[in-house]
Amino acid sequence: MRYYIIAGEASGDLHASNLMRELKLLDPEALFRCWGGDLMQQQGGELVKHYRDLAFMGFMEVIAHLPTILKNFHFCEEDLVSFQPDVLILVDYPGFNLRMAKFAARKGIRVFYYISPQLWAWRSSRVQSIRKWVEKMFVILPFEKEFYARYHYLVDYAGHPLLDVIHKEMHTKSREEFQLKNGLPDRRMIALLPGSRKMEIEKMLHMMTSVVSSFPNYQFIIAAAPSVPADFYERILKETGVRMVINQTYDLLSHSDAALVASGTATLETALMEVPQIVCYKGNALSYLIARQLVHVPFISLVNLIAGKKVVPELIQSELNQKNLVSSLTEILENGSLRQRILDDYKVLKQDLGGSGASGRVAALMIQYLRKK
DSSP: OEEEEEEOSHHHHHHHHHHHHHHHHHOTTOEEEEEEOHHHHHTTOEEEEEGGGTOOOSHHHHHHTHHHHHHHHHHHHHHHHHHOOSEEEEESOHHHHHHHHHHHHHTTOOEEEESOOOTTTSOTTHHHHHHHHOSEEEEOSHHHHHHHHTTTOOOEEOOOTHHHHHHHHTTOSOHHHHHHHTTOOSSEEEEEEOOSSHHHHHHHHHHHGGGGGGOTTEEEEEEEOTTSOHHHHHHHHTTTOOEEEESOHHHHHHTEEEEEEESSHHHHHHHHTTOOEEEEEOOOHHHHHHHHHHOOOSOSSHHHHHHTSOOSOEEEGGGOSHHHHHHHHHHHHHOHHHHHHHHHHHHHHHHHTOOSOHHHHHHHHHHHHHHHO
């Protein structure tokens, strides 16, 4: 069968690539054309657009790049019709993908959605569009099935695909091997995960590295996004003494005592790797003010949202400052009871998300539905 897949971010590239691997096992004739990243390309996908050319963060940034975004829409529509897939598989990235769902459905192309937009946080009215234009929705958070049921829309939940990745990658190297490979000194580590978009990274890193001198017994190591050039990080890091590793996020987390993490999927990755963390967010001030009026959730991190309570500290906008970072990081490094509580809550979180194998289960469901009609 012919599959057209659209993922607009690094996390979407990761999960879509794992889905592609499982689809190939069930459908040896699978042909993929995709918008995504290097991982999807490595699975044999013909890459149309890389996600690094699609990532615009915040309301004001989207407005500034509106001509480019509209151009991408029109190009994607033409390319989709030209390819004539058996199914369009959309991976998160709602601003772009919901428009493509409507276009494809009107053209008679079947539409599956993998990894639901966070409609439970804001713009729940979009559920009506999904009911109309999306044939099958595959969700990855346990509470999303109940959310859609309130709108009389049946979705499939097969677990969270990150568990597949964590199960495969966790503790693949000893700390000594990891440090030796990367030329790092034999010292305890704190991981920095500043995001995958340049705008986000620049904001986060200046703040994250401001606390280095307060923790002389630790070395701070950045998990660099492979899609961002190394010299971009080096320009920000000069004279900070902070080092970085590329394509080794899970190895880094495996051997870190704590982490500073930009909000997003990385917060859940860090939790599943059982690393106490501080969640950090600072965006465009106007974009944040607009978001505050529209988003109705008690937390910003997936960890706390899934747990339904404050598991890890969150420092947002003005709260994200040097003083608060030092204080919070000191607590999770040195406060035995707080650190243990976080680790205990992580274990409950893992149980709630189910076991590994989600990618294979979703692929099997997709093939089953595609062969039905």
